[in-house]
Amino acid sequence: MSVNINIEGLIGKAKPFLSNSYAPYSNIHVAAAVLTDKGSIYTGVNVENASYGLTICAERSAISAMVAAGERKPVAVAVVTDMDNPIPPCGACRQVIAEFNPKALIIMHSVKSGKTIVKNLEELFPQPFILEK
Ligand code: THU
DSSP states (O other): OOOOOOHHHHHHHHGGGGGGOBOTTTOOOEEEEEEETTSOEEEEEOBOOSSGGGOBOHHHHHHHHHHHTTOOOEEEEEEEESSSSOOOOOHHHHHHHHHHOTTOEEEEEETTTOOEEEEEHHHHOSSOOOOOO
């Protein structure tokens, strides 16, 4: 049985976390919600650092929460931002999501414009680096 993906519902799960985003340097706030094959939802926000390169994106925060909870398969990832337009996951996040599901649905939403863009990770990241498990 495959899990039903509720696009608006998943965006709604990420939204309340946007205000928890720690982004004093870029002032770009991002929250992510990961829906798994079991129907669970894990959230994350971007966490910046005075040593800029240590910043962790919202998507990787949410994927880490999923793994910590013992789950391994994201079917959809909602990325919500306060930027003017929806933003796609950065290259590092694409690689990290692809580790667990190269076909995950990526839902990008801007709370400012209300715009939503939906793409498959395969389209955003057609050649992930994946080792045989
Ligand atoms: N950021 C994310 O959290 N996710 C993305 O997909 C792109 C960028 C964050 C990282 C940093 O805190 C800020 O946005 C600006 O790059």
